[in-house]
């Protein structure tokens with residue numbers, strides 16, 4: 207598993223999702239579990255689980271019951287009357303897996319202690335009206351095939367063999383955290399990514415056992431609280447988007463796109479129009495759009511955008527007509543990926559409908575719409591939302607993501623089902639995720655966010671997000687060229703600044719991005735959607751003084767570029783400056799250490815020291831740079 211050094215891998219046509227949707231936080235948690243317990247600890251845990259399973263098997267066999275798994279690790283498959291067992295078990299607050307009328311699955315884990323084992327045994331004793339012998343069971347045999355037991359060593363790296371106390375683990379995690387330039391240090395203005403506040407009050411319920419210690423497949427009547435919360439969230443999202451129904455199943459924006467397009471396909475099929483498989487996508491779209499369309503079995507036809515960043519009206523009108531017999535959908539991002547509200551959006555969506563197509567709106571950036579306009583208002587039929595952007599779920603190394611789709615009435619019947627618990631409509635497409643409501647736990651964050659802000663608060667958040675973006679535009683206008691703005695000279699919630707003119711001085715956009723780290727800021731999105739530019743999205747969460755600090759840094763960098771002093775240009779090329787570099791006894795750069803590390807007064811108060819200098823962009827993406835032991839050490843492994 208590799209966690210790359212950059213969050214933004216959008217890269218237009220070769221895009222991947224945000225790393226939150228790769229469930230990074232969960233992977234980190236699993237990794238830390240291994241760090242804490244190490245290979246020895248994990249083995250002890252596994253052995254105890256297995257021995258408890260064997261113990262339980264023996265006790266159940268004592269009662270005359272039959273266990274069907276010849277080999278097993280933690281899961282028994284017991285023959286008994288499922289109906290009787292279920293009624294007794296549920297009275298005791300125990301859930302088993304009921305395969306059929308007389309086959310019951312029981313899984314043991316490391317939290318299953320002796321009292322839980324007794325409880326399980328007791329349920330079966332009641333069912334067969336018999337007591338098991340009180341003899342202590344000596345477990346002497348493993349039920350894992352000898353051939354398959356592992357002999358080789360594992361987790362040999364020192365990280366997995368060092369931090370086995372809570373104090374040590376805490377310091378280890380802290381040392382890693384210090385290497386991250388995160389939202390708890392300064393604003394992260396990643397355009398198209400909405401790095402907003404994840405309020406403590408919204409996050410709090412996630413650690414409550416009643417929410418977190420519940421299995422996604424418990425009988426639905428045992429999760430009435432969850433049902434209430436999820437239903438309310440669906441209703442809230444229906445109202446916000448202006449649509450009729452919502453599915454919370456997809457775990458990312460990209461997965462939402464895929465689900466939405468599958469729903470559109472199912473709709474066309476239900477009308478006997480199986481031939482409709484053309485998906486129009488503007489060239490400015492987020493790279494996940496064409497990828498999702500291809501996965502959903504559609505053929506992508508690219509629509510041009512004009513120099514203002516708007517969809518080329520003539521091109522879309524012509525292509526929609528040309529493909530009218532097979533037109534499945536238009537995927538459109540609004541406000542556009544260039545950060546502009548396109549004023550002819552309704553004209554565009556109508557055109558698609560006239561030719562029998564459906565309109566999919568990429569609603570990842572609802573932060574510029576909530577309360578002011580809506581996907582339904584602009585004439586879309588489906589949209590996904592990124593709850594991990596607009597609706598306050600953390601992402602960018604956190605997650606997991608939630609990318610629900612909201613649909614108009616005529617598409618409701620096709621929302622995705624789940625094989626174990628019924629979800630979706632009457633003509634539901636098959637499930638998109640394993641769990642019926644996706645990452646249900648983190649939905650609490652968005653639920654809390656919407657509840658606490660209320661309608662007027664949500665609208666105000668949108669207004670401030672747009673205002674903040676336009677404030678930055680005004681402040682940076684003299685220093686940088688702002689690429690796109692709407693008819694009124696305004697941007698939506700984000701703006702793009704052009705860094706290509708600096709190529710004359712041999713300064714690239716990445717030099718500015720790296721120099722920002724010296725000022726204590728994470729770079730905005732780089733080279734998306736236009737190569738050589740930066741896309742800045744402040745969100746409503748940042749106050750004026752933080753936004754001003756960011757603008758001061760950007761203007762100061764612009765002055766470094768404009769000074770035409772070779773020393774300044776060298777400083778930009780060398781950025782970011784590590785502590786090691788600045789404190790090195792040999793300093794032979796043509797600029798001062800002070801200027802390199804503390805370019806503005808405010809930097810002194812809250813200095814961030816990057817732990818590495820540059821990792822070459824593309825090279826770094828393509829070649830895993832491992833900070834582990836040298837390769838030679840693995841030769842014998």
Ligand SMILES: *Cc1c(COP(=O)(O)O)cnc(C)c1O
Pocket residue numbers: 222223224225227398399458459460461492494539568570571592607609
């Ligand atoms: C973030 C984003 C996506 C993809 O969302 P993921 O959750 O990363 O899959 C799609 N479209 C737009 C416009 C986005 O900003």
